[in-house]
Amino acid sequence: MRPALLDHVSRLTDEDLPAYVYDLPGLREHVQAIRAALPERVELLYAAKANSDPQILRTLAGHVDGFEVASGGEQSHVRQLLPEAPIAFGGPGKTSAELTSALDTAVERLHIESEHELRLLTTLLGDRTVDVLLRVNLPVDLGQVALAMGGHPSPFGMDPLHLDRCLKVIASDPRIRLRGLHLHLASGLEAQAQLALADKLLTWADDWTRERRVALAEVNVGGGMGVDYTHPGNVFDWSAFGAGLREILDRRPHLTLRIEPGRSITAYCGWYVTQVLDIKFSRGEAFAVLRGGTHHLRTPAAKQHDQPFEVIPDEVWFRPWDRPEAHDKPVTLVGQLCTPKDVLARRVMVERLRIGDRVAFAMAGAYAWNISHHAFLMHPHPTFHHLDDAEASVPGIYAHQRA
Ligand SMILES: Cc1ncc(COP(=O)(O)O)c(C=O)c1O
Numbered sequence: 001m002r003p004a005l006l007d008h009v010s011r012l013t014d015e016d017l018p019a020y021v022y023d024l025p026g027l028r029e030h031v032q033a034i035r036a037a038l039p040e041r042v043e044l045l046y047a048a049k050a051n052s053d054p055q056i057l058r059t060l061a062g063h064v065d066g067f068e069v070a071s072g073g074e075q076s077h078v079r080q081l082l083p084e085a086p087i088a089f090g091g092p093g094k095t096s097a098e099l100t101s102a103l104d105t106a107v108e109r110l111h112i113e114s115e116h117e118l119r120l121l122t123t124l125l126g127d128r129t130v131d132v133l134l135r136v137n138l139p140v141d142l143g144q145v146a147l148a149m150g151g152h153p154s155p156f157g158m159d160p161l162h163l164d165r166c167l168k169v170i171a172s173d174p175r176i177r178l179r180g181l182h183l184h185l186a187s188g189l190e191a192q193a194q195l196a197l198a199d200k201l202l203t204w205a206d207d208w209t210r211e212r213r214v215a216l217a218e219v220n221v222g223g224g225m226g227v228d229y230t231h232p233g234n235v236f237d238w239s240a241f242g243a244g245l246r247e248i249l250d251r252r253p254h255l256t257l258r259i260e261p262g263r264s265i266t267a268y269c270g271w272y273v274t275q276v277l278d279i280k281f282s283r284g285e286a287f288a289v290l291r292g293g294t295h296h297l298r299t300p301a302a303k304q305h306d307q308p309f310e311v312i313p314d315e316v317w318f319r320p321w322d323r324p325e326a327h328d329k330p331v332t333l334v335g336q337l338c339t340p341k342d343v344l345a346r347r348v349m350v351e352r353l354r355i356g357d358r359v360a361f362a363m364a365g366a367y368a369w370n371i372s373h374h375a376f377l378m379h380p381h382p383t384f385h386h387l388d389d390a391e392a393s394v395p396g397i398y399a400h401q402r403a
Contacts, residue, residue: 046221300344
């Protein structure tokens, strides 16, 4: 943990715990480095589903080209916070109300999931126009990935076979402009694998464009840049990715490439800080029961990993009995829920862990609080803290405003 953050965390009182602490200067530095590694013709959107905390969105606003949202709720949240932000609206099962609201608030792109959704859109447009990307689920072998949303039969996007029918609908309706294709398939790929996949997807798009004689201005290859919870120092290689994309784009001088990562942008800026309530030994095996649990930080349960953590010793002990502790042995860190699934890290070696010590779980800035089952057992919610960022309240400058 960076010293500035540790200082911030040590000023939290026990009553503040569990607490989510977001490192906004760290986030800004990280997204700036990502932006700097990407070629000009790559537009960087942030997938708000990873974490739509208002201060996180404001911090990102000056450094991304827009936001990808996947529901009417996310769309109005982002629009309200950042009235000027370019928004791309994707995701399956959009309702008429969501599509209408997207049109009313001038979303920049709609990612169309099916022929039905496209036809529904035509009934809602009135005298408005809209820019769309058709989302296609290409039959590409993805190998071993953390989360595959396509490449196999799935409810995401449409089969390439169905594209022709969509082209007919678009050809007969001048209000719909086909900007390009949306080809997100998977999450959890490291840089070389992402590049190889992007190359495959774009080669397919080139062939399709040629065969169908359509002009594509842009292709969105999605998000999914890998985040390694087992080796936190193994960060996605944005420099190699940027260099590879430059080569891919050099071969396609008229194309704009869009990416929409979520996890790899915000995972590192978030910490879930809590405290040991009890230490138990069950048949010789050590368990630390923590305040809070997976109803606040569901990520390790959802992904079946050990959430990386740091122990912050707390020397205060005022009970008249010996302070229970586990030392030099593997400990399983669990929460307060009455379920064996409430495990944050399993059999991890610790030097020493005592009742009252604080535990700060790292990489809790994406798909963490916002995907957790907060209501289960009615425990209090965590408190939220942001390491200050002077720029967080400054509205962003977006690509279309720079142009
Ligand atoms: C269409 C789409 N775009 C972007 C993302 C963001 O993926 P990640 O957070 O893995 O970068 C997702 C995640 O599921 C997605 O479905």
